[in-house]
Amino acid sequence: MRKPKLIIITGPTASGKSELGIKLAKKFNGEIVSADSRQIYWGMDIGTGKTQNQESIPHHGIDIADPAEEFTVAQYQKFAVEKIQEIHTRGKTPFLVGGTGLYIQSIVDNLEIPKVPPSKALREKLEKKSEKELWEDLQRMDPKTAETLDSKNKQRLIRALEVKLLSGISFVSAKKIKEPYFDNLQIAIKIPREKLYKNIDRRVEQMIEQGLEEEVKSLSEELSQKIPEEKIWSLSSLSGIGYFEFKKYFENKIDLEEVVRLIKLHSRQYARRQMTWFKRDKRIHWIEGFQTAEKLISEFLKKY
Numbered sequence: 456m457r458k459p460k461l462i463i464i465t466g467p468t469a470s471g472k473s474e475l476g477i478k479l480a481k482k483f484n485g486e487i488v489s490a491d492s493r494q495i496y497w498g499m500d501i502g503t504g505k506t507q508n509q510e511s512i513p514h515h516g517i518d519i520a521d522p523a524e525e526f527t528v529a530q531y532q533k534f535a536v537e538k539i540q541e542i543h544t545r546g547k548t549p550f551l552v553g554g555t556g557l558y559i560q561s562i563v564d565n566l567e568i569p570k571v572p573p574s575k576a577l578r579e580k581l582e583k584k585s586e587k588e589l590w591e592d593l594q595r596m597d598p599k600t601a602e603t604l605d606s607k608n609k610q611r612l613i614r615a616l617e618v619k620l621l622s623g624i625s626f627v628s629a630k631k632i633k634e635p636y637f638d639n640l641q642i643a644i645k646i647p648r649e650k651l652y653k654n655i656d657r658r659v660e661q662m663i664e665q666g667l668e669e670e671v672k673s674l675s676e677e678l679s680q681k682i683p684e685e686k687i688w689s690l691s692s693l694s695g696i697g698y699f700e701f702k703k704y705f706e707n708k709i710d711l712e713e714v715v716r717l718i719k720l721h722s723r724q725y726a727r728r729q730m731t732w733f734k735r736d737k738r739i740h741w742i743e744g745f746q747t748a749e750k751l752i753s754e755f756l757k758k759y
Contacts, residue, residue, distance in 0.1 A: 457759060459543045461637035462752055463551045465559055465733060466644035467726035469654040473504070473645065474530040476552035478745060480512045483550075483752055486542045488535050489516035490553025490562075493695050496522040498674050501667045502697035515542075522674065522692035523681045529568040532635070534654065536636055546754070556603055556732040562641050563738075566730055567631040571618045581613045581747045582689065586699075592616060600626040602731055603666065607699045607721060609689040640755040641746050643733050645741040663715060664690070671701045696721045 457669070462485070464476040480487050489495070493615040497518040505517060515538040525637040535551070536634040542549040551562060560566060581589065589612040595599045597619045604611050646654075671693075678687045687693055688702050700717040703709045709717075722726045732741055 458636065458638040458669055459540070459549075460756065461539055461549050461551060461562070462755070463559060463563065463639060464644075464748075465552070465554055465556075465641065465739075466646070467651060467729040467733075468722055469504075469555055469658050469726070470554075470644040470646045470651060471485075471553055471654075472644055475745065475748065476550050477512050478546070479752060480746055482552045482749060483548045484546075484754065485548040485550045486545075487517065487550045487552050488538050488542070489514060490535070490551050490555050490558040492526075492531070492555040492558060493517075493525055493692070494518075494553070495501065495520045496523055498677070499670070499692060499698070501665045501670045502664050502695075504662075522690065523567050523678050525691055527568075528557055528561050528566075531558050532568065532724065535562050554729055556729065558593070558676070559641075560736075561634065562637070563641065564632040565635045565669075568625070569618055569622065569624070571622050573614075574617060574621060577617055577620065578613060581616060582609075582686075586612065586694070589613065589616065593619075596620075597627075599626045599628065603627060604727055604728075605694075605696060605725055608690040608691055609694045609697060632658045639738075641736065641739040642670040642751060643739045643741050645743050651726060652723055655726065656719050659697075659715060659722065660716050662718075663711075663730055666690040666696065668701065668704075668711070668714075672705065673700050674698075694714075696725055730746065 464472050466472045478486065491503065493499060494505055494517050499522060516535060519534065539549040551559065551560065572660055585609050585655065586609050590606040591607065591611055593615055599613060600615045604615060618624065618626040675693060677686055678693065688699060693699060697718050700714050700721065704711060704714045716728065740751055
C-alpha cells in the first residue's frame, strides 16, 4: 500500500530551517509540525526562537506542554504522528520542521521507544550529580547517546543513564525500528560553519535585545511556585540552552556579558552535535537553497 508522504526540513540551530520550512509549505499547500524539543513548552518564546510567522502557515507542536513537566520522546511521537495524519485528511502536505534529531528519527523510522520504567532511587542518586558529571558518565558509558543530547539538559541525561544502568543497553541502540508510517523525504540545510557561527551569535544578541533575561526570570519565578526552587534548573525546559546559563547570573555569580558568551558557546557546541547526528543518516539530501529543495519536493510528490 502507498504510504502518506512526509517532508522533513532539518539542519543545525540557526541554519534557517524554520524560514525555509514556511516558504516551502506555502509553495506546496502544506502545514508544519514542529520537531523542536523546546518549542513544545509554553512560556518559552524568545529563547527557543519560535517563528514569528506562524499565522501565515498552520503550525503544530508548539506550546503544547507545561515547562514544569517532562515531555518524553514517546509523547512527542504519538502527538506528531496523529497531527501528520490529520494534515493528510485535510488534503494538505505535512512538513516536519526542526532540529531535534531524536524527535525526527522517532517519526521517520517509527521508533519503538524502550520501555524501561523509571527508578526513583536511581534518579534521586543521579539528581545529586552536576550536569558536567552526568555528561562525563554518559560519555563513558554510552558515547553514542551522548552525541545526541544537550550536555546541559539534566533530565534527559538522567533518563539516558537510567536506561543504560537498568537495562545495560544504550539509550539510542535500545530503540527498535518498526515499519515506517510515512514515505519520507529528508532535506537538511548545508551551511558553512563560519556563517553558521555568525548566525548563532547574531541570534543570541537579538534574543537578549528582545528581552530574554526577563523571559527566563519570569518563567523561573512561575515554576518555583509549582516545584521546589532547587529543582527548577534541572527541568528539561530550564536546563536548555538559552535558559540554564542565567542560573548563575540570577545568583550574582556571573554578569550578563558572561551569560551571552556561554549561550553562544553552548549553541555552537550543540550545532556541532546536530551535524554529527544528521550526517550519519545517508537518506538526508543536503541543500544550499530554496530552489534545490523545491525541485526535490516536486519530484517526490509526483512519484504517485
